[in-house]
Amino acid sequence: MRNFEYYTPTQILFGKDTHLQAGSLLKKYGAKKVLIHYGGQSAVRSGLIDEITSNLKEEGLEYITLGGVIPNPLLSKVREGIELCQKEHVDFILAVGGGSVIDSSKAIGYGVANPNNDVWDFCLKKAVPTGCLPIGVILTIAASGSEMSSSSVITNEETKEKRGCAKTDYCRPKFAILNPRLTYTLPQYQTESGCVDILMHTMERYFVNIETMEITDSISEALMQTVIYNARILMKEPDNYSARAEIMWAGSLSHNGLTGCGTGGGDWACHQLEHELGGVYNVTHGAGLAAIWGSWARYVYEVNPERFAQFATNVFDIPCGTDYKETALAGIEAMENFFRSVKMPTSLHELGLDLTDQQIHDLAFKCSFEDTRTIGVFKQLNMRDMEKIYLMAR
Amino acid sequence: MRNFEYYTPTQILFGKDTHLQAGSLLKKYGAKKVLIHYGGQSAVRSGLIDEITSNLKEEGLEYITLGGVIPNPLLSKVREGIELCQKEHVDFILAVGGGSVIDSSKAIGYGVANPNNDVWDFCLKKAVPTGCLPIGVILTIAASGSEMSSSSVITNEETKEKRGCAKTDYCRPKFAILNPRLTYTLPQYQTESGCVDILMHTMERYFVNIETMEITDSISEALMQTVIYNARILMKEPDNYSARAEIMWAGSLSHNGLTGCGTGGGDWACHQLEHELGGVYNVTHGAGLAAIWGSWARYVYEVNPERFAQFATNVFDIPCGTDYKETALAGIEAMENFFRSVKMPTSLHELGLDLTDQQIHDLAFKCSFEDTRTIGVFKQLNMRDMEKIYLMAR
Numbered sequence: 001m002r003n004f005e006y007y008t009p010t011q012i013l014f015g016k017d018t019h020l021q022a023g024s025l026l027k028k029y030g031a032k033k034v035l036i037h038y039g040g041q042s043a044v045r046s047g048l049i050d051e052i053t054s055n056l057k058e059e060g061l062e063y064i065t066l067g068g069v070i071p072n073p074l075l076s077k078v079r080e081g082i083e084l085c086q087k088e089h090v091d092f093i094l095a096v097g098g099g100s101v102i103d104s105s106k107a108i109g110y111g112v113a114n115p116n117n118d119v120w121d122f123c124l125k126k127a128v129p130t131g132c133l134p135i136g137v138i139l140t141i142a143a144s145g146s147e148m149s150s151s152s153v154i155t156n157e158e159t160k161e162k163r164g165c166a167k168t169d170y171c172r173p174k175f176a177i178l179n180p181r182l183t184y185t186l187p188q189y190q191t192e193s194g195c196v197d198i199l200m201h202t203m204e205r206y207f208v209n210i211e212t213m214e215i216t217d218s219i220s221e222a223l224m225q226t227v228i229y230n231a232r233i234l235m236k237e238p239d240n241y242s243a244r245a246e247i248m249w250a251g252s253l254s255h256n257g258l259t260g261c262g263t264g265g266g267d268w269a270c271h272q273l274e275h276e277l278g279g280v281y282n283v284t285h286g287a288g289l290a291a292i293w294g295s296w297a298r299y300v301y302e303v304n305p306e307r308f309a310q311f312a313t314n315v316f317d318i319p320c321g322t323d324y325k326e327t328a329l330a331g332i333e334a335m336e337n338f339f340r341s342v343k344m345p346t347s348l349h350e351l352g353l354d355l356t357d358q359q360i361h362d363l364a365f366k367c368s369f370e371d372t373r374t375i376g377v378f379k380q381l382n383m384r385d386m387e388k389i390y391l392m393a394r
Numbered sequence: 395m396r397n398f399e400y401y402t403p404t405q406i407l408f409g410k411d412t413h414l415q416a417g418s419l420l421k422k423y424g425a426k427k428v429l430i431h432y433g434g435q436s437a438v439r440s441g442l443i444d445e446i447t448s449n450l451k452e453e454g455l456e457y458i459t460l461g462g463v464i465p466n467p468l469l470s471k472v473r474e475g476i477e478l479c480q481k482e483h484v485d486f487i488l489a490v491g492g493g494s495v496i497d498s499s500k501a502i503g504y505g506v507a508n509p510n511n512d513v514w515d516f517c518l519k520k521a522v523p524t525g526c527l528p529i530g531v532i533l534t535i536a537a538s539g540s541e542m543s544s545s546s547v548i549t550n551e552e553t554k555e556k557r558g559c560a561k562t563d564y565c566r567p568k569f570a571i572l573n574p575r576l577t578y579t580l581p582q583y584q585t586e587s588g589c590v591d592i593l594m595h596t597m598e599r600y601f602v603n604i605e606t607m608e609i610t611d612s613i614s615e616a617l618m619q620t621v622i623y624n625a626r627i628l629m630k631e632p633d634n635y636s637a638r639a640e641i642m643w644a645g646s647l648s649h650n651g652l653t654g655c656g657t658g659g660g661d662w663a664c665h666q667l668e669h670e671l672g673g674v675y676n677v678t679h680g681a682g683l684a685a686i687w688g689s690w691a692r693y694v695y696e697v698n699p700e701r702f703a704q705f706a707t708n709v710f711d712i713p714c715g716t717d718y719k720e721t722a723l724a725g726i727e728a729m730e731n732f733f734r735s736v737k738m739p740t741s742l743h744e745l746g747l748d749l750t751d752q753q754i755h756d757l758a759f760k761c762s763f764e765d766t767r768t769i770g771v772f773k774q775l776n777m778r779d780m781e782k783i784y785l786m787a788r
Contacts, residue, residue, distance in 0.1 A: 001639060003409025008402055014655070015397025214623070215640050215647070218616035226609040245395060246609050249655065253609070258652075261408070261643065 001213045001262035008256045010148045011175040014249065016241075018179045019138050022052055022094065023059030029134060029174045031092035034063040035085055037105050038096040039070065043140065046185065052096060052138065064088050069097065071285070072155045072162060072278045073104040075120055082111035082119065085133065095137045095173070098194075099144025099285070102137055103152035106171040109133035113170070123154055123163040132170035140182045142248040143194030143286060145201050145255020147176035155279050161366075162279030178252065180244035191238065192342040193286030195231035195247060199224055200289045201254040205266035206311065207297075207378045209304050213262035220259045221314040223250050228315070231342050269376030270296050273389060276367045281353055290344035291351040295392035297332045300379040301325075307378075308332065348393050360390045395607045395656035402650045404542045405569040408643065412573045413532050416446055416488065417453030423528060423568045425486035428457040429479055431499045432490040433464065437534065440579065446490060446532065458482050463491065466549045466556060466672045466679070467498040469514055476505035476513065479527065489531045489567075492588070493538025493679070496531055497546035500565040503527035507564070517548055517557040526564035534576045536642040537588030537680060539595050539649020541570035549673050555760075556673030572646065574638035585632065586736040587680030589625035589641060593618055594683045595648040599660035600705065601691075601772045603698050607656035614653045615708040617644050622709070625736050663770030664690050667783060670761045675747055684738035685745040689786035691726045694773040695719075701772075702726065742787050754784045 013021055026034060036052060043049050049065065056063050066081055084090070085108060095105040111119040113131035121127040137147045146152060150172050152165040165171075183191070206212075206220045227250050233243040253259065260266055273296065274288040283291075301308045305324035312318040312331025320327045336346045345351040355363075365371065368383035375381050381389070407415055420428060430446060437443050443459065450457050460475055478484070479502060489499040505513040507525035515521040531541045540546060544566050546559040559565075577585070600606075600614045621644050624637040631637065647653070654660055667690065668682040677685075695702045699718035706712040706725025714721045730740045739745040749757075759765065762777035769775050775783070 001409075001636065003407075003412060006406040006408065009405075011403075012400040013397075014400065015395075018397060211636075213640060213643065214636075215617065215620040215644055218620060219613050222612035222616050223609065226612060229608070242395065242605075242608075245656070246607060249607065250609055262639075 001211055002264040004261050006257050006261055007169060008148055008258075009169075010173045010256070012148070012178060012252065013175065014178045016179060016181060018177045019048070019052065019182065020055055022136065022138055022177060023055040023061060025175045025177070026056065026061055026092060026094065026136060027059055029092070029136065031061060031134070033088065033090050033092070034061055035081070035088075035090045035093045035108075036063050036065045036096060037069065037081065037093055037101055037108070038065070038067045039098070039101050041067070042185065043067070043096055048096065048140070048182065052094070064090065069101045069104045071100050072282055073100040075154055075156045078104055078107040078111065078119055078154060081108035085112045086115070091133065093133055093135045095135060096140065098139065098141025099146045102135070102144065102146040102173070103154060103165070105135050106132065106146070106152035107154050107165050109135055109171060110166060119165075120156060122166040123156070129166050129168060129170060132168070135171065135173045137173045137176040138182070139176060139178050139248070141186060141190065141194055142183055142244070142251040143197040145198070145251050147173055147178070148252045148256035153275065160280050162275040176252070178248050180241055180248050183244050183248060184239050188235065188238065189284070189287070189343070191234055192231060192344055193284045194251065195227055195234075195342065196286035196290045196339065196344055198227050198247065198251045198254045200270060200286070200293065202259045203293070204268050204271060205260040205263050207267050207307060208263045209307070209378050210264055216259060216261045216263060217310070218314075223254060223259060224315045226250050228338050235342055265377070267376050267378045269378070269381055272367055272375040273386060276363045277351075277353070280363065280366070283351055283353070287345055287351055290339045290346060291348050292389070292393050294332055294336045294346050295389050297335075298329075299385070299389050299392060300376070301328045301332065303379045348390070355390075355394060360394065361387060363390055395605055396658040398655050400651050400655055401563060402542055402652075404567045404650070406542070406572060406646065407569065408572045410573060410575060412571045413442070413446065413576065414449055416530065416532055416571060417449040417455060419569045419571070420450065420455055420486060420488065420530060421453050423486070423530065425455060425528070427482065427484050427486070428455055429475070429482075429484045429487045429502075430457050430459045430490060431463065431475065431487055431495055431502070432459070432461045433492070433495050435461070436579065437461070437490055442490065442534070442576065446488070458484065463495045463498045465494050466676055467494040469548055469550045472498055472501040472505065472513055472548060475502035479506045480509070485527065487527055487529045489529060490534065492533065492535025493540045496529070496538065496540040496567070497548060497559070499529050500526065500540070500546035501548050501559050503529055503565060504560060513559075514550060516560040517550070523560050523562060523564060526562070529565065529567045531567045531570040532576070533570060533572050533642070535580060535584065535588055536577055536638070536645040537591040539592070539645050541567055541572070542646045542650035547669065554674050556669040570646070572642050574635055574642050577638050577642065578633050582629065582632065583678070583681070583737070585628055586625060586738055587678045588645065589621055589628075589736065590680035590684045590733065590738055592621050592641065592645045592648045594664060594680070594687065596653045597687070598662050598665060599654040599657050601661050601701060602657045603701070603772050604658055610653060610655045610657060611704070612708075617648060617653060618709045620644050622732050629736055659771070661770050661772045663772070663775055666761055666769040667780060670757045671747070674757065674760070677745055677747070681739055681745055684733045684740060685742050686783070686787050688726055688730045688740050689783050691729075692723075693779070693783050693786060694770070695722045695726065697773045742784070749784075749788060754788065755781060757784055
């Protein structure tokens with residue numbers, strides 16, 4: 001096992017009605033003027049934004065609002081947020097939403113705290129931020145794990161690039177409020193895409209080609225089983241509190257570092273392959289991951305079939321015979337069958353993309369930063385490998 | 395499931411040679427003058443204290459040292475530490491040891507930061523601290539989980555009372571360095587006592603009588619299986635890095651809150667029953683817990699045999715028939731058999747205590763605060779119940 005660092009300072013408040021504690025938490029963390037940052041009009045129509053503003057008023061906090069963040073959040077919105085925060089002297093951002101809103105908030109926070117840098121330079125690794133406005137979260141979508149993570153992903157709509165912004169502890173939210181009821185109204189497709197994203201945050205860390213920790217493996221396997229079981233329940237019972245709660249907490253645990261302890265960082269090839277799809281074709285992140293994963297897995301599993309066999313046995317209860325490859329393939333198929341059972345795509349076609357050879361070549365060219373980088377650690381993938389996986393997924 | 399809060403801000407550095415990063419971490423967290431607080435002479439003889447002082451010197455940090463903390467750490471030592479820190483203007487405590495040293499450091503930290511209070515009043519709940527000196531940890535015993543927890547336990551040698559000190563976030567260590575190699579030289583009895591303590595921190599939270607979270611249950615069950623498996627390995631191979639690492643990380647996870655998410659706080663009756671043993675007879679904490687647990691379990695399991703049956707099945711792979719009670723009892727026996735396999739006591743006699751009826755009565759009288767409180771939530775226990783459990787454990 002590898003040495004590791006584990007740092008998850010975000011204070012979590014989990015359960016019914018917890019969002020009404022936002023004001024007191026903001027005060028505890030020293031907020032005076034808050035940007036309430038959110039996505040679509042559903043947060044307004046549902047009355048959530050009103051509840052929050054009332055709560056902040058009661059606590060004597062000043063605030064402004066900025067809505068309109070879209071999935072695969074845009075750099076232009078980030079720039080708008082930075083300008084607004086500077087003009088209004090905002091000292092705290094309250095993200096009300098899912099990964100897109102939280103990621104947009106993190107990028108805005110970086111921009112405000114580093115006025116001498118262009119925020120996109122942090123995504124291009126041309127500069128490193130030295131701070132971030134403090135961020136709090138009221139989570140309404142269980143998926144990204146951004147509420148406890150140090151990462152964020154922004155899309156530059158001009159260059160059609162979707163890139164991870166700086167990965168620093170500065171942007172880890174001070175607190176995150178997780179009320180499972182706030183996810184009841186999410187459309188089924190978004191709910192299940194979220195479940196795939198949660199699974200993938202664990203699988204990216206699980207599929208490594210080194211000796212891992214038993215305790216990390218078994219926590220990861222338990223987490224995957226929980227998500228699979230409850231994602232199926234939510235297909236029929238979107239208002240099942242218990243299932244929503246299990247998925248929501250799994251979402252935070254899957255990306256706060258716990259499932260990566262001792263595994264040396266993880267693979268992340270599927271995320272990179274999906275980011276190109278998201279940047280160019282604006283697909284839903286989790287669905288894009290589902291469309292890619294099976295092809296990636298079949299392309300790489302022979303490097304270490306035993307690891308995939310362990311996955312098959314411990315997550316899907318598939319008996320492991322002497323032939324690891326056979327068990328490995330059965331495990332990959334079981335995961336794809338799960339994806340199908342929750343109406344997630346297992347190919348680009350099912351994702352709604354019918355791509356030409358040239359379009360696939362262009363994706364691989366972009367994903368490899370014009371053939372200058374490899375991705376993945378379970379198996380290192382160069383541009384040719386990426387192209388093959390996209391083709392397999394077609 | 396209950397609403398919950400989860401807050402684990404301690405930065406963890408885990409792995410080989412990580413203790414050599416103590417100096418840089420202390421500087422990161424703003425230390426200028428450090429109290430290096432430790433236990434017995436083994437930390438000096440092994441060269442560990444020398445390595446640490448060299449490391450702090452290299453980083454330009456001032457320090458003083460205070461050794462001599464004993465298991466079931468004493469209030470008198472805490473008072474000595476407070477006085478020393480005040481005299482020397484210490485601004486950071488580096489605890490080098492296990493639970494006793496860390497708990498002693500927390501109590502010293504409370505004392506220094508609250509000069510108008512007597513520190514024992516925090517243990518008697520007569521006062522609440524409003525701060526604590528910042529604490530860092532180099533862990534040398536995997537057991538207490540104090541390196542990530544908000545709790546500490548101090549023994550008043552004059553009154554023979556062992557009491558939890560204030561439970562606040564102020565005392566959570568800023569960082570904890572976990573190098574499994576530093577635990578190699580621990581005697582077998584201490585190692586295995588530590589394993590029992592780790593199991594108990596999870597079991598105290600697991601055995602509750604309310605609807606729990608599936609994900610918390612399965613993480614707890616995975617953690618218990620990991621500890622049981624690796625505790626047995628350490629009986630034969632005390633230098634097995636992997637086994638030491640699994641136990642060490644399990645120790646932190648078992649007490650940082652993760653295994654209690656949604657379970658409403660836990661039972662903690664066994665810990666209370668053991669604290670009286672520790673306070674009066676100075677037994678090793680984990681061994682004391684092992685001596686009590688089986689009797690507690692048999693006394694309470696009929697309140698919810700299904701919960702104990704789940705434990706039997708998911709931790710010990712005991713097939714669950716229709717008779718939950720039978721499965722429950724088999725699970726309790728399996729845990730006791732595990733205790734025996736790692737040479738842990740399953741009775742007070744095996745713990746080295748042959749107590750008279752009067753002595754047992756006195757323990758129950760003390761544990762019930764002179765018949766004024768109950769303990770436990772799985773089943774609430776009054777003084778009569780406590781006495782019966784001590785008698786069963788005799």
